[in-house]
Amino acid sequence: MDAFDAIPDPVVIDILNKVRDVKTLIRCRSVSKRFNSLATESGSLLLQLDQIGESDSEKDSTITSFFRSLFKSVNGLFPIFSKPAKPARILTPVQILAGFNRIRNLDVEFYGGDFKLEKGAAVKWKAEFGESLKSCVIVAFRSATVNTSAIDGDAETDSEFVSGLKTRVVWTISALMAASTRHYQMRDLVKEHKEMETLTVRDRDGEGAVVMDAAGMKEYRETEARGDEKVSRERTVVPNVRMSMRNAPSLKLESGICLEAATLVVVRQSGVASDGDDAELATGAFGDCMYGEAVAALLKRRSRDGKRRTCPRARPV
Template structure:
């Protein structure tokens, strides 16, 4: 007997859970019948969609006259060969990729890149929690960051005038909308996966640039499945098809500093903190808890959150979109 055969199944599964990467585990399933069975039982997975789907940057076209001539010839003869060629494979959805895994508990999905198109130097970082729809979101943004030890910050307890708050408000609202649209798009992308894998306890969807993160707990995923089941019973599934989840009416708790100097010496221009909840939430008392938890692991953003929480809070309402 091979020595590996003597290792108990639960030990092998624990090893495979340390591997986590879905692409590697799919290859492991091709090794043997035992590997095929045990790899499918891995419960902690990392799904990197760009690796699985083979995303790649398109090569730039050369616009010289010679290149254009040969390109036109190629396009004219392409239909002749395409009749006998096999059709290109359709990119698989996350649910299709993970169809062979039947005991997923914790899933971390990494997307190819960020979502927001921002002005040069600007940065928006966010975290959103979903159930059937948005439960809460925390957004930190700034226009630019510089290192300037001599820069001064407005006193934390200084009263911000209405004109100071209104200045640049449109930009801050656009940042917030971009973040909410990106979050709702990611939530929609995971819909089929959440419905099919009822054993999941936590789902995290982030991008390689660490721009934004969507999280769903076991309770949130259960809420989503129940809502979708009600919709299916009414036969409204086709009417609900869209490329993102609808964002409900929300209440935005916004704090802003025209110039925020951090202890590290980094100065953030137009630093903004927004805590978003669905309208109807009676209290904003846990702003600090939500914001601090969302960016606890990030030194610069965590420090910015701590400083911005001391600023004046402005409350805005936004309709569903």
Template sequence: MDAFDAIPDPVVIDILNKVRDVKTLIRCRSVSKRFNSLATESDSLLLQLDQIGESDSEIDSPITSFLRSLFKSIHGFFSRPAEPNQIIPRTPVQILAGFDRIRNLEVELHGGDVKLQKGAAVKWKAEFGESLKSCVIVAFRSATVNDPSAIDGDDAETVSEFVSGLKTRVVWTISALIAASTRHYQMRDLVKEHREMKRLTVRDGDGEGTVVMDAAGMKEYRETEARGDEKGSRERTVVPSVRMSMRHAPSLKLKSGIRLEAATLVVVRPSGVASDSGDDAELATGAFGDCMYGEAVTALLKRRRNLLEMNSF
């Protein structure tokens, strides 16, 4: 008997959980009958996608065409080319068919959705249940290494500069919210299919945005779907009326020696959810960790807060 056959199933499953990558686990299923059964017992998975497929029944529309342009075709899930009659899974649900014990799933997409001018960057993290619960957005127009010999100037803005900058910040915010609501909607079938899942995280490979759903959020979403609430025909989750807590700095010098131009921090919550500066700080500082964006959050939280309301869209 092969020595590997003597390893107990729980130990093999624990090893496969460390692998996590769905592409590798699918290939493992071809090794033997034992691997075929044990690979699907993994409860912590990473699914890397270049594209999220749509069903053949969907009718093309400008929005659908736009969504399709966000992702490239899924490739590389199998070690050899598909046979002419072989059907390659196109949606996350089809790819994860047979994986019935998923508790923690991370979905990594090919790239970001928010298209900005050259040099600009945006990073966001959104939490969802049935709808948006919160979103933290950090963005800037450009980043440069600060010259230690340079004299810091006054970063006060004129009224016209403030108005022009406000328009840009609102565009950044709306773009991030649309990207987040699109990803949330595209994961709807996964949430409904895998009822034992406790946490779902959707992010892109370049680290632009992250959507998070915890166990309570997914339960809320499933209950809403079970009631058959009217959703209408759309390709993303509707963003509810929200209250935005916005802070910005025309020029922001970080302790790391980086200077950010037009740095912006936006904390978004549904209207009617009470919040103060302390709530903003707790939510924002926990969104990005200790990276440059986290440092920018800490600095921007010291700036004056502007409150804005936005209707559902």
């Protein structure tokens, strides 16, 4: 008897849980009948998805486009031997995870980010959802440099604030649209896997993450069961929200990094929470990385007008 067969099933499942990658686990299912049954018992999974769209052709270099057109021209000279290319079949997350019936924790990664930023700029966000947006924390800056002699910039003038406000608004709206789109794309997955406890959807560039806990997913399923029309065809509609914004023309972190035009935006549903709650939410969003350090530094600054800004209900675009 193979010594591997003597390993108890719970131990094998624990090993497969450490693997996490869905594509690898699907390959494991073809190894043997035992692996075929045990691989689907994994409760902690990582699903990596490639985003394929028309925009990909725009990213091709001139040389790549030239060789592609040349190949098509040459291929056209041999119609007898050439076969029409079959369109690539794009599977949905539900189809890919068919057979995995014990998912507890699922991480979904999309290829590429959502923002087209100027060189040196960065935006990072984290959004929590139930049936709709509950909260979103956004940190952004125009550039980051290592400058030990830099000093935190004084409060900016009204004209400086107005000149940078457009960029901050674009960052905020783009983050909310990206979060709502990802939440909507997971609707079938949430309805199908009712035992899930955590769902995190992020991009491989590390720009943003959508988070849903067990209570949020239950709330979403109940809303769907009632037939409430609260989603558009492309993204979840953002409810009435209020935002607090803190920004610094120049922000020096304890690590010696200096951030230019640093901005912190906290978005929450209207009528919920207080200043202390917002601070706690923002502090726990990114951990101990540079973005977390920037959050801590920006929270020490008073919001621009000392008040929350309430935004009207967002309309689907």
